[in-house]
Amino acid sequence: MSDIFEKVSGEQDFIKKILAKVPGFKGYIERGDRRMSDKLLREQVANEFETLYGRISGLQRDLISQGGIAYVDDMEAAAIKIRQFIDRIKTASYGYSGIFDAIKIKEDKLAMVYEYDAALLGLSDQVSSAIDNVETSMGTDGLDAAIRHLVTVSQQCVDAFNKRSEVMKDIAAE
Amino acid sequence: MARIFDVVEYPKEMADEIVHRFPESGVADLRIGSQVIIRESQNVVFMRDGRALDVLGPGRHTITTANIPLLVDLVGKAFGDRTPFTAEVFYVSMKEFADRKWGTPQPIIVRNPGMGLGVALLQGFGTYSFKVADPQQFVTQIVGAQGYYRTSDIENRLRTMLLSKLQDLLGETTASKSVLDLIGLTDELSAGVRAKTQDDFKAIGLQLISFYIGNLKPSDKSAEDLRAMGMLDMQTYTQLQAADAMRDAAQNPNGGAGLTAGIGAGMGIGNVLSSTLNNQMQNGGQAAPAANGSVMPDVMTPAEAATFLKVSAEDVVAAIEAGDLKARKIGNAFRISKDALNDFLKG
Numbered sequence: 001m002s003d004i005f006e007k008v009s010g011e012q013d014f015i016k017k018i019l020a021k022v023p024g025f026k027g028y029i030e031r032g033d034r035r036m037s038d039k040l041l042r043e044q045v046a047n048e049f050e051t052l053y054g055r056i057s058g059l060q061r062d063l064i065s066q067g068g069i070a071y072v073d074d075m076e077a078a079a080i081k082i083r084q085f086i087d088r089i090k091t092a093s094y095g096y097s098g099i100f101d102a103i104k105i106k107e108d109k110l111a112m113v114y115e116y117d118a119a120l121l122g123l124s125d126q127v128s129s130a131i132d133n134v135e136t137s138m139g140t141d142g143l144d145a146a147i148r149h150l151v152t153v154s155q156q157c158v159d160a161f162n163k164r165s166e167v168m169k170d171i172a173a174e
Numbered sequence: 175m176a177r178i179f180d181v182v183e184y185p186k187e188m189a190d191e192i193v194h195r196f197p198e199s200g201v202a203d204l205r206i207g208s209q210v211i212i213r214e215s216q217n218v219v220f221m222r223d224g225r226a227l228d229v230l231g232p233g234r235h236t237i238t239t240a241n242i243p244l245l246v247d248l249v250g251k252a253f254g255d256r257t258p259f260t261a262e263v264f265y266v267s268m269k270e271f272a273d274r275k276w277g278t279p280q281p282i283i284v285r286n287p288g289m290g291l292g293v294a295l296l297q298g299f300g301t302y303s304f305k306v307a308d309p310q311q312f313v314t315q316i317v318g319a320q321g322y323y324r325t326s327d328i329e330n331r332l333r334t335m336l337l338s339k340l341q342d343l344l345g346e347t348t349a350s351k352s353v354l355d356l357i358g359l360t361d362e363l364s365a366g367v368r369a370k371t372q373d374d375f376k377a378i379g380l381q382l383i384s385f386y387i388g389n390l391k392p393s394d395k396s397a398e399d400l401r402a403m404g405m406l407d408m409q410t411y412t413q414l415q416a417a418d419a420m421r422d423a424a425q426n427p428n429g430g431a432g433l434t435a436g437i438g439a440g441m442g443i444g445n446v447l448s449s450t451l452n453n454q455m456q457n458g459g460q461a462a463p464a465a466n467g468s469v470m471p472d473v474m475t476p477a478e479a480a481t482f483l484k485v486s487a488e489d490v491v492a493a494i495e496a497g498d499l500k501a502r503k504i505g506n507a508f509r510i511s512k513d514a515l516n517d518f519l520k521g
Contacts, residue, residue: 036233043231060369064343067350069362076365083383091214 034110035094048124081154180208188267198321204261208237217309219264266309281393284348294353295393312379339370
């Protein structure tokens with residue numbers, strides 16, 4: 001994922017380049033670039049989950065056409081959790097502290113947040129696999145369990161995101 | 175000091191505004207190096223030379239155009255003092271537009287086999303929320319070159335999409351479930367409409383976030399309305415009218431015909447009422463002649479008076495309350511004399 005950061009820092013506009021020459025601003029610019037690359041990474045994670053959200057809606061439509069409307073609401077529980085995860089990761093904190101704040105978040109600490117967000121991307125594989133499971137269970141007795149598993153995995157995504165703020169608090173406390 | 179760079183920012187809350195163009199009218203000559211500031215809940219679609227080039231996310235962006243400061247003034251002289259290198263930006267609100275209202279302007283007709291008239295008329299209302307998913311698509315496909323674009327400009331289209339899916343879903347559901355079962359399926363229907371409408375919203379660059387059914391109930395259409403819709407034969411119509419008269423006679427001061435038609439049509443109570451009424455008619459009950467309109471009784475309920483006047487019972491009550499039609503109020507019920515009705519007709 002470091003390529004995103006390199007891309008961001010390599011595309012500095014002229015105002016940033018001027019500011020980087022000002023004494024004391026270089027570190028500030030670098031931190032800003034890390035935050036920007038983290039934002040891009042988070043958008044990438046959100047986009048992955050948007051695809052999964054769309055797949056859940058597609059399965060709900062299939063359930064309706066197959067007369068399984070009773071399951072649509074159960075699937076909606078998973079869809080809402082995924083939606084919650086997407087919205088939260090899109091609007092997550094950048095890990096900012098002002099120049100003159102007592103607690104300063106340095107570049108290496110911001111890299112930890114970046115790594116954490118990169119790890120969240122891996123959760124999409126688990127959700128995708130759970131959706132596959134629901135898809136193959138359609139019309140079988142295992143559908144209930146498959147949907148329950150999808151809801152559980154979706155909740156785990158929300159839980160994992162909630163721990164992000166703990167990671168940032170730990171950074172601030174160090 | 176001469177203008178060299180621009181700083182473009184739209185700090186307004188954009189409460190009901192989905193898109194705001196800068197500038198609101200005409201062409202802009204944003205200079206190369208100009209700064210575009212975008213807030214967290216916004217995106218910007220950058221247009222140059224008439225093409226939607228890119229979507230800019232939150233933060234500060236440096237515009238690249240052929241409008242080189244100072245030089246552009248010189249170039250502009252050859253083009254009648256306007257720049258040939260136009261560029262404009264469209265601020266798009268990315269927030270969720272929540273608590274938008276929907277409702278059924280006309281009842282939705284669904285099958286209800288073995289109950290009442292065999293069909294049910296359902297009406298409902300609720301809320302939905304949406305947001306822009308693809309700013310570039312939305313701006314180029316829907317907004318065009320307007321100065322601003324509000325939620326009210328598109329809500330009618332969104333509601334139509336939602337109601338069409340709701341109607342479709344109710345049709346599919348009532349093929350295997352009764353109307354009574356629908357009461358326990360409100361959440362499922364809400365989720366179903368959301369899922370079914372996703373692609374329609376996506377096609378115009380939007381995303382439906384939520385759809386909630388606040389209430390879904392049998393319609394309060396009167397027997398008159400049902401007949402006008404061609405859903406009642408004369409015998410059923412007469413029975414429903416008589417049932418309304420009975421109910422009115424019991425106590426309802428408003429005299430609306432909705433209860434019989436709505437619940438009767440929707441829930442099958444019409445069957446019970448019709449058999450009861452048949453018995454009454456065979457036993458020489460009083461309600462039928464009044465409803466048939468053959469004989470005007472000396473004292474009438476608002477519904478009976480409405481039958482003779484060929485208006486709705488609500489209109490009769492309104493005339494009473496306006497003082498145009500004389501009536502006596504007994505308890506909660508109005509009673510109208512034959513003479514009062516004749517006087518009213520004379521004007």
